[in-house]
Amino acid sequence: MPENDGIRLNKFIASAGICSRRDADKLIEQGKVTLNGKVAKTGDRVLPSDSVKVGSRLIKLPEKSTVIAFYKPVGVTCTERDEHAELTIYDVFKYKERMTYAGRLDKDSEGLLIMTNDGDLIDSMMRAKNNHEKEYVVEVNKYIPDSILEKMAEGVYLNDLKRKTKKATVKRIGKTSFAITLTEGMNREIRRMCANFDYKVVSLKRVRVLNVTLGGLKPGQYRVLNNDETTSLKDAVYGKNRGKD
Numbered sequence: 036m037p038e039n040d041g042i043r044l045n046k047f048i049a050s051a052g053i054c055s056r057r058d059a060d061k062l063i064e065q066g067k068v069t070l071n072g073k074v075a076k077t078g079d080r081v082l083p084s085d086s087v088k089v090g091s092r093l094i095k096l097p098e099k100s101t102v103i104a105f106y107k108p109v110g111v112t113c114t115e116r117d118e119h120a121e122l123t124i125y126d127v128f129k130y131k132e133r134m135t136y137a138g139r140l141d142k143d144s145e146g147l148l149i150m151t152n153d154g155d156l157i158d159s160m161m162r163a164k165n166n167h168e169k170e171y172v173v174e175v176n177k178y179i180p181d182s183i184l185e186k187m188a189e190g191v192y193l194n195d196l197k198r199k200t201k202k203a204t205v206k207r208i209g210k211t212s213f214a215i216t217l218t219e220g221m222n223r224e225i226r227r228m229c230a231n232f233d234y235k236v237v238s239l240k241r242v243r244v245l246n247v248t249l250g251g252l253k254p255g256q257y258r259v260l261n262n263d264e265t266t267s268l269k270d271a272v273y274g275k276n277r278g279k280d
Contacts, residue, residue, distance in 0.1 A: 041080035044070065047087060049154025051094045052135050056158045062089060100153040102265045103134060104247055107148045108254035109238075113139040124148070127255055137161060138169070138244070141223060146171070146241035147249045150257070159272045160244075166218040167272065170243035173225055174212045175234040183232050184213055191228045193221075200224060211237075245271045 042050075048059035048068070060077060062068050068075040069088045081087055087094045107113070111127050112120035113136055124136060134150040137160040151157060160167060188205040192198070204216040215225060226236050242249045246267045252258060260268065 041082040041085070044068065044075055044079040044081055044087070045077075046155065047081040047096070048089065048094060049158050051096055052133055052152035052154050052157075053089060053094060054135065054157075055154065055161055059154075097132065097152045100156070100265070101132065101134070101151060102153065102156070102247075102260045102268060103130065103150040103257050104249065104252065104260060105136075105148045105150050105257040106249060106252040106254050107140050107145055109143060109145045112142045113148070128257065130257075138220060140241060144239040144241065145254060146239075147244055147247065147252075148241075149244055149247065156269065156272060161220075167245055168216050168218055168243070169220070169241060169245075170214060170216045171225060172208065172212065172214050172240045172242055173229070173236060174238040175229055176211070176237050177234065178210050179213065179232075179234060181207070183234075186232070187215065187228055191231050193227050193231065195227070196221065200228060214242075216243075 044063060045056045045059040048054065048062070049056045053059065054062070059068075063075050063077050063079075066074050067090055069086075070079050070081065071086050075087075105128055107124065108127065111122045111124055113124050114120055115123065115125060120142075128134070128150060130150070132152055134152055135154070135157055137149040137151055137157040140146060140148055149160065184205045184207060188203050190199045190202050193200065200221065201217070201219050203218070206214045208214055217224060221227070225239060229236050240249075247260065247264060250258070
C-alpha cells in the first residue's frame with residue numbers, strides 16, 4: 036500500500052515503543068486506542084497529520100531508533116506494573132526516553148536485556164520462529180558430566196510442556212558450569228532442561244543476544260549501542276524482510 040495511505044495503526048503504536056504489534060492489536064480491540072478522537076478499529080491506518088492516543092496519552096513516533104544494552108540484576112521483574120513485584124525493570128532502568136524490553140529475563144536470572152524505543156524491533160525479536168541466538172552462562176548445584184551436556188545440545192523433551200527443545204550449542208566452562216546458546220525462548224527453558232536431569236540452576240546469566248554482548252557492564256548499568264552495532268542487530272533481526280509493513 037502506498038505511503039500516502041499511512042501505516043497500520045498497530046505498527047504505528049509499536050514503532051512508538053509502546054508495545055509489540057500483537058499487544059497493540061489487543062489495545063485496539065479493547066477500545067483503548069483513539070484515532071483523531073474516535074475509538075480506533077483494527078486495520079485503521081495513520082497519516083502524518085493524525086492524532087493517536089492510548090488511553091489519555093498522545094502517541095508520537097520517536098525521532099530516531101535507540102537501542103540499549105542493559106544488565107538486568109537478579110531480583111528484578113520484567114514488567115511495567117505488577118503489585119506483587121518488589122522491583123520492576125522501570126525501577127532500576129532509568130533513561131531520558133521511554134524504552135521497552137525486547138525479550139524477558141525471569142526474576143531469578145540476570146544479564147543482557149535489549150531496551151529500545153523501536154517497537155518493530157521488539158516485535159521481530161520476540162517471534163520465536165526467527166531463531167535468534169541468545170547465549171547464557173549457567174551454574175548448577177553439582178558436577179555435570181559431558182554426557183548430560185551432550186543431551187542438552189541434542190534437545191530435551193520437557194514432560195510438563197509436552198515438547199522437545201530445539202538443538203543448542205553447549206560448551207563446558209567448569210565442573211558445574213557451562214555456556215548454552217538457544218534459538219528459541221520457551222519460558223524458563225534452561226531451568227526446565229536442567230531440572231529434567233535433576234540439576235538445580237544456581238545462577239543464570241544472559242551474555243549475548245545475536246551480535247550484542249554484555250561486555251563489561253555490571254548489574255544495573257547500560258550502554259547505548261553505536262550505529263554499527265544497531266545496524267548489524269537490525270540486519271540480523273529483519274533479514275530480507277526489513278522495512279515491510
